[in-house]
Amino acid sequence: MSFVTNKDGSAIQFEQLIAQFEEQGGDSPLLEHCVHFEDSGAVGRYGNLSLRSAFQPLFQADSMRAVAHEALLRVEDDRQRSLSPEQAFRTPKSPERIVHFDRLCRTIHAINFAAQAEPDAVLYLNVDGRHLLNVRGGTHGTFFEALLGHCGLRPGQVVLEILESRINDFDRLIEAIAAYQRRGFGIAIDDFGCRNSNFDRLWRLSPDIVKLDRSLIVQSTGNPRARKILPKLVEIIHDLGARAVCEGIETVAQHSLAVNAGVDMLQGYLYARPVDRLQHRPTSAVTGTADLYPPGS
Template sequence: MSFMTNKDGSAIQFEQLIAHFEERSGASPLLEHCVHFEDAGAVGRYGDLSLRSAFQPLFLADSMRAAAHEALLRVDDDRQRSISPEQAFRIPKTPERIVHFDRLCRTIHAINFAAQAGPDAVLYLNVDGRHLLNVQGGTHGTFFEALLGHCGLRPGQVVLEILESRINDFGRLTEAIAAYLQRGFGIAIDDFGCRNSNFDRLWRLSPDIVKLDRSLIVQSTANPRARKILPKLVEIIHDLGARVVCEGIETVSQHSLAVDAGVDMLQGYLYARPAERLQHRPTSPMAGTAARHPPGF
């Protein structure tokens, strides 16, 4: 298959894309047939693992319209056993294979997203922290910008999610984020509020988006003190110039608390579960109930 077609009718330059991927990733037995196509779309191959895409929408809190979609990895081995993304990302050990695996996952997601998305659609992609530390010389984004071009996507349509609390080398992290921002990528700090997350890092990184860890909304549901703190946390992040996503929403009460707190976007099983096809409206009956109630119901 030499090309796939984007939603707008333009072609994904498949042969050029794979040539670019293999040329920049280096020679390795793992690269043989690293991407192929099934009815559901592009599938990656890494050793005995098959890598597929699932997409979960992020909804605007004021209109419940999908503002973007986050790509999530789905992994199976040759025996059709499901493997968690966390397990899969622990398999590559050397710097070269870590970079290769991270790029392969993002390549699969970009192809599958571009085949469905409109011309201004936004894609959220997770980046392995080890990848950031293993790419040298502030060249982050060079490879991926060219790859996106073969898919008909622009860096401005992509938000890279970074789990900064797991990266100890803050200097390298800052260098990576600066390089991505210079190329036009959006930056989201993921799972803020867990582990070693702190406002000092947030202030110095200046991300476009902050995604609150699910534990914050869960605590706010059960703990009156946490409930009072959540709106203040959102206000501080807004003052830093970033938008706020509350993820992991599973109940109507969590939806109400998040909206009351002033978050900009919502994500979670209450609205839509990850799926191969892009979803643009909430699919859950509970989400419809939540959307009809004003904040504070």
């Protein structure tokens, strides 16, 4: 596979992109030669870790059309042992290396996405909360916007997913989100409904998208009270001016519950598992299931 051009024929400026990263890495051998290319696409290198991309589509609830793809990190060490993204993100310790590692992961995903995606396609990227706190002065997104430009992508094509419940410095979080939004990035609050999530924080953050934690749909499957609450949560999210995503859908019953609750987008293993190629259609049939849980049941 050639990673010289995007799908629309525009060039991905690899040399400029890598040079920009190497300049940021300084003289540390841990950060040198941080991007290379294999048949499967761009691969990041951080110490003894290899960083690759997998993509899972998000589907429009009313049409089951893929409207975006979330990039997920796949990590192996030199012994080809798999690490979870959580383990990998604990590797960098200093503020500078935390920022570098987070940017590196997002850039690898952007390269691999841009090489496959249609023009104006939308990419969801996770952002490490420590990165948000280590970048100061409202400059969030400045460096990454330049890197996206080398890939032929614009901030308006990128939605940054943030786990707000894990960030204690709420004022800094507000500052970071505002800075990203000023540059055109979309903001999604991830796993809403777990830990310390609450609507007061959501109101102050003004996200574009809210991704509901999988526990909400799981509880709704077996608990009639939770089933009645789910549509009300979605309604409040809509009242805030945001779109609602139900993630972690694994069964037809969960699909029906989410659709009947009025969510805008759906994501989960029922439709597609994460792979290195962009998928645009569900891998299983999910139509004709709305009568399993009629509205108000």
